[in-house]
Amino acid sequence: xxxxxxxxxxxxxxxxxxxxxxxxxxxxxxxxxxxxxxxxxxxxxxxxxxxxxxxxxxxxxxxxxxxxxxxxxxxxxxxxxxxxxxxxxxxxxxxxxxxxxxxxxxxxxxxxxxxxxxxxxxxxxxxxxxxxxxxxxxxxxxxxxxxxxxxxxxxxxxxxxxxxxxxxxxxxxxxxxxxxxxxxxxxxxxxxxxxxxxxxxxxxxxxxxxxxxxxxxxxxx
Numbered sequence: 001x002x003x004x005x006x007x008x009x010x011x012x013x014x015x016x017x018x019x020x021x022x023x024x025x026x027x028x029x030x031x032x033x034x035x036x037x038x039x040x041x042x043x044x045x046x047x048x049x050x051x052x053x054x055x056x057x058x059x060x061x062x063x064x065x066x067x068x069x070x071x072x073x074x075x076x077x078x079x080x081x082x083x084x085x086x087x088x089x090x091x092x093x094x095x096x097x098x099x100x101x102x103x104x105x106x107x108x109x110x111x112x113x114x115x116x117x118x119x120x121x122x123x124x125x126x127x128x129x130x131x132x133x134x135x136x137x138x139x140x141x142x143x144x145x146x147x148x149x150x151x152x153x154x155x156x157x158x159x160x161x162x163x164x165x166x167x168x169x170x171x172x173x174x175x176x177x178x179x180x181x182x183x184x185x186x187x188x189x190x191x192x193x194x195x196x197x198x199x200x201x202x203x204x205x206x207x208x209x210x211x212x213x214x215x216x217x218x219x220x221x
Contacts, residue, residue, distance in 0.1 A: 006051050007090030010036050018096035021136050031055050037100040037149070038062045040085045040092065044078045044105070045071045051087045066221040067147050072112030075105060076124035083127065094131040102128055103144025103157075110160060111220050114212050117201035122164070129161075129195035135180045147218075156216070163211040165196060166204040172196040 013028065013036060035055035042061065043049050053061075065071075084091040085101075105128060113121035132138045144150075145157035165173055173196045201208060211217065 004088065007087035007092075010040070010087055011090050011092055014092055014096040014098060017098060018133075021134050022099060022140055031059075033098075034059065034062075034100070037098050040087070040097065040101045041104055043085055043087060045075045045108075047074055047078075062148065067108050067111060068221045069112055069116060072108050072121055072220065073118070075108060076112075076118070076120040079105075079124045079127055080120060094128060095133050099137065099140035099144045100149045102132075102141040104147060104149045106141065106157075106161075107145045107147055110164065111217055114164065114208060114217050115220060117208055119198065119201060122198045122201065125161075126195050126198055129176070130193065132180065138177070138180050160216040163214055163216050164208065166199070166207050169196040169198070
């Protein structure tokens with residue numbers, strides 16, 4: 001594989017996967033898929049990281065990485081400023097990222113937000129969710145909402161997100177989910193309805209304290 005062309009290759013792969021509404025029918029090996037999904041996560045969480053390592057090194061890094069507050073801060077800053085993943089000058093739009101990349105991002109950001117109440121983390125969560133274009137993409141991302149992207153119960157992940165929301169935000173999120181449930185157009189505009197409009201975290205202090213005490217969060221290193 002020519003690493004100079006890896007950005008173009010990942011774009012083609014993600015775009016084709018998106019057009020198939022994330023039905024995995026492409027002739028891509030599991031190792032190659034994990035290499036791309038995890039490599040994009042690394043780009044977004046490590047400032048200055050380059051996509052120039054082989055899949056074995058990426059695999060070892062993924063196994064050894066520890067989810068930290070610094071990693072979450074880097075991810076939130078990257079997503080808010082770039083609104084895409086850039087690999088060798090090729091931008092990969094958020095709406096075509098595979099669930100195996102989005103899910104661990106959501107897990108990391110929500111873990112950090114419930115501990116820090118940092119506005120950037122919540123804004124990054126909303127940004128990721130708001131770029132999901134179909135019900136299947138949404139559910140698949142929830143199924144990968146774990147530290148390492150391994151499969152979890154989507155409803156548990158949904159409960160995790162719901163626990164962070166106050167009354168108004170919950171209503172907005174419910175409307176967003178309802179829109180996804182009837183949306184079969186995977187060629188929708190780049191950015192549409194917000195998952196919810198995040199307010200100031202201190203305004204929902206009781207909600208976030210209750211969330212932290214729930215069994216939905218494990219804590220960061």
